[in-house]
Amino acid sequence: MEYGLDKRSNALKIFNTTFIIVWLLVACFPFIWTFWGSFKVRADFFSRADWWYAITAFNTLLETGGKFTTDAYSQAWTEGEFWKASRNTVIVTFFVVTISLFLGTLGAYALSRSTRNYAFWILIAALIFRAMPHITLVSGYLFPFFQLQIWGILPTTIVVLVAINQPFTLWLLYSFFKTVPKELDESALIDGCSYFQAFRHIIMPVMWPGVITAGLFSLMLAYNDFTVTALLLNQENHTMVPKIQSYLGTNQHEGNLMWAVSAVVSATAPLFMLVMFFQRQVISGLTAGAVKG
Amino acid sequence: MPNKTFFWFFLPTGLAMILFIGLPIISTGIQSFYAQHDQVVKEVKKCDPFGCTVSIVVDQEKTSKIRDEKPLGKFNGFGTYIDRNHLAVEEIGKFWNETNSFGEFVDQVTNLPFYKALIFTLTYCLFVTPNVLLLGFIIALSLNAVTRRIRGPLIFGTILPMIVTPLVGSLVLFWMIDAEGIIGANLQMLMDDPYLSLKSSKTLTWITIIIYGIWHHSPFAFVVFYAALQTVPQEPVEAAIIDGASRWQRVRHIVLPHIYPVVTFVALISLMDNFRVFEPIIGFSAEGSAQSLSWLIYDNLVNEEVILFGSAAATSMMTIVGIAILLAPVLIRTWKEFRTAR
Numbered sequence: 196m197e198y199g200l201d202k203r204s205n206a207l208k209i210f211n212t213t214f215i216i217v218w219l220l221v222a223c224f225p226f227i228w229t230f231w232g233s234f235k236v237r238a239d240f241f242s243r244a245d246w247w248y249a250i251t252a253f254n255t256l257l258e259t260g261g262k263f264t265t266d267a268y269s270q271a272w273t274e275g276e277f278w279k280a281s282r283n284t285v286i287v288t289f290f291v292v293t294i295s296l297f298l299g300t301l302g303a304y305a306l307s308r309s310t311r312n313y314a315f316w317i318l319i320a321a322l323i324f325r326a327m328p329h330i331t332l333v334s335g336y337l338f339p340f341f342q343l344q345i346w347g348i349l350p351t352t353i354v355v356l357v358a359i360n361q362p363f364t365l366w367l368l369y370s371f372f373k374t375v376p377k378e379l380d381e382s383a384l385i386d387g388c389s390y391f392q393a394f395r396h397i398i399m400p401v402m403w404p405g406v407i408t409a410g411l412f413s414l415m416l417a418y419n420d421f422t423v424t425a426l427l428l429n430q431e432n433h434t435m436v437p438k439i440q441s442y443l444g445t446n447q448h449e450g451n452l453m454w455a456v457s458a459v460v461s462a463t464a465p466l467f468m469l470v471m472f473f474q475r476q477v478i479s480g481l482t483a484g485a486v487k488g
Numbered sequence: 489m490p491n492k493t494f495f496w497f498f499l500p501t502g503l504a505m506i507l508f509i510g511l512p513i514i515s516t517g518i519q520s521f522y523a524q525h526d527q528v529v530k531e532v533k534k535c536d537p538f539g540c541t542v543s544i545v546v547d548q549e550k551t552s553k554i555r556d557e558k559p560l561g562k563f564n565g566f567g568t569y570i571d572r573n574h575l576a577v578e579e580i581g582k583f584w585n586e587t588n589s590f591g592e593f594v595d596q597v598t599n600l601p602f603y604k605a606l607i608f609t610l611t612y613c614l615f616v617t618p619n620v621l622l623l624g625f626i627i628a629l630s631l632n633a634v635t636r637r638i639r640g641p642l643i644f645g646t647i648l649p650m651i652v653t654p655l656v657g658s659l660v661l662f663w664m665i666d667a668e669g670i671i672g673a674n675l676q677m678l679m680d681d682p683y684l685s686l687k688s689s690k691t692l693t694w695i696t697i698i699i700y701g702i703w704h705h706s707p708f709a710f711v712v713f714y715a716a717l718q719t720v721p722q723e724p725v726e727a728a729i730i731d732g733a734s735r736w737q738r739v740r741h742i743v744l745p746h747i748y749p750v751v752t753f754v755a756l757i758s759l760m761d762n763f764r765v766f767e768p769i770i771g772f773s774a775e776g777s778a779q780s781l782s783w784l785i786y787d788n789l790v791n792e793e794v795i796l797f798g799s800a801a802a803t804s805m806m807t808i809v810g811i812a813i814l815l816a817p818v819l820i821r822t823w824k825e826f827r828t829a830r
């Protein structure tokens with residue numbers, strides 16, 4: 196709060212700065228450290244002898260002859276088949292985002308323009324659906340999916356993730372469409388457009404800021420999901436996050452833990468880039484539901 | 489908007505939600521009344537020159553035949569709900585009669601898998617949610633006092649723990665806290681105890697997971713509070729400064745009342761998310777000393793031999809009941825507001 200009247204004492208300023216620096220260290224250092232460690236060998240990053248090795252790269256020098264090595268990356272991506280997992284993630288994320296935006300914009304537009312009671316109840320139902328732990332839903336899916344023999348394949352997972360994502364998308368886009376003046380499409384209706392034409396020609400051109408925000412959240416959900424992808428996909432079709440977990444499971448293998456480390460870095464980096472570019476939209480999306488009530 | 493148009497606009501998303509959120513809940517409900525078939529056993533007589541022995545073996549053929557005929561399992565009614573792995577009604581009755589003191593009774597009950605998980609889940613919610621609100625609010629206040637120019641990067645750094653998936657977030661911390669990681673090794677040196685490891689004791693594991701929870705969720709609270717702080721009206725604050733209100737008094741009597749609705753929103757969302765805690769348990773490989781309700785379901789579903797659909801479904805239904813209890817106050821309030829608004 197920057198007010199002319201508000202004079203901050205120096206002690207307070209120093210305290211504030213220290214607090215922010217400490218918090219940022221807590222928030223970011225784990226990621227920086229993992230990024231740094233992913234270029235070492237296991238004996239350095241998980242050193243039994245001396246954690247200082249992770250910095251001086253004692254064993255990395257011995258084993259590879261350099262201070263940094265990209266062995267973990269090349270092995271995880273080829274031998275560990277991380278390329279396949281990332282390909283699957285790209286497929287799943289792309290379809291989940293496209294489909295859930297398509298369904299979500301239509302539904303949320305209808306909700307925002309309806310004055311009936313049921314619109315309110317649908318929103319409440321969506322809130323309840325949003326609260327369901329994903330694992331309880333998965334326990335409902337598994338049995339029918341086994342019976343129908345659609346378990347393990349990517350399309351099933353995509354449809355499930357779209358559905359799980361709908362409540363949040365609906366709420367987000369609903370509050371966005373509420374800010375688009377009603378007069379805009381009403382005038383089109385008076386001119387003889389149908390609702391679909393009004394949506395297509397009047398609303399679609401102005402809805403992109405809201406859609407980008409909703410798209411980012413769908414993307415983060417699909418990209419980050421563990422519960423659904425780990426249990427509904429077979430080994431072959433695993434996306435990145437369950438793949439990382441599978442590297443942990445086989446600890447006996449010397450290289451595998453470092454595969455997990457490099458996989459974590461590979462999976463996180465694109466996400467960080469994306470959030471860096473779209474920070475404004477992410478924050479506006481998180482606050483959309485809250486600040487407007 | 490006419491009902492008919494609304495119907496066609498809403499049909500795709502409504503269908504998706506009914507098919508893949510509504511129906512699975514019903515399917516879970518049905519599954520919870522069934523239990524997996526017992527294995528069919530048969531006696532096999534084996535004779536060798538030294539005599540005959542009778543051994544009991546599993547009749548694989550018959551077992552798999554029964555399983556194929558009735559894949560859902562046998563009807564069990566509320567049997568799964570009250571068995572040892574869930575509400576354990578019988579066991580609790582037994583403990584009540586057999587134990588001498590109330591403390592001993594509580595001790596026995598909290599060793600049952602379901603109650604153990606319930607207690608961890610509730611403890612996690614109870615410690616994480618208030619701390620998330622508090623830390624998020626403090627970060628929002630202090631970032632709000634920083635020059636506008638450098639806020640962007642600071643906000644980016646702050647929200648990092650939130651945007652990574654819980655599994656990755658907990659792994660990244662685990663690798664540092666582990667006995668071979670940078671923090672773990674230094675703690676060992678500091679405490680002069682080479683066997684000290686955050687994983688070795690139950691209390692330390694719980695504390696680690698709770699700290700992780702606060703680390704992971706605070707950025708969300710921060711973002712919402714930060715946005716709310718931008719909407720605080722300036723006039724009352726200035727008036728309070730002229731009247732000589734201290735900084736704390738301004739926060740307490742002007743800022744907090746203004747952002748109060750947002751605080752309830754964050755508390756609700758955070759409570760809902762914390763109640764489903766499960767990925768950090770896998771990330772910290774803490775299955776031994778910390779289990780949550782969601783973890784119990786996951787464990788049943790990845791069971792090696794035969795997937796325990798019934799058991800998972802029963803735990804799921806009870807989790808849903810828990811969520812309903814958490815949500816009830818909010819729903820009742822919304823309902824009242826809705827009625828008065830009409």
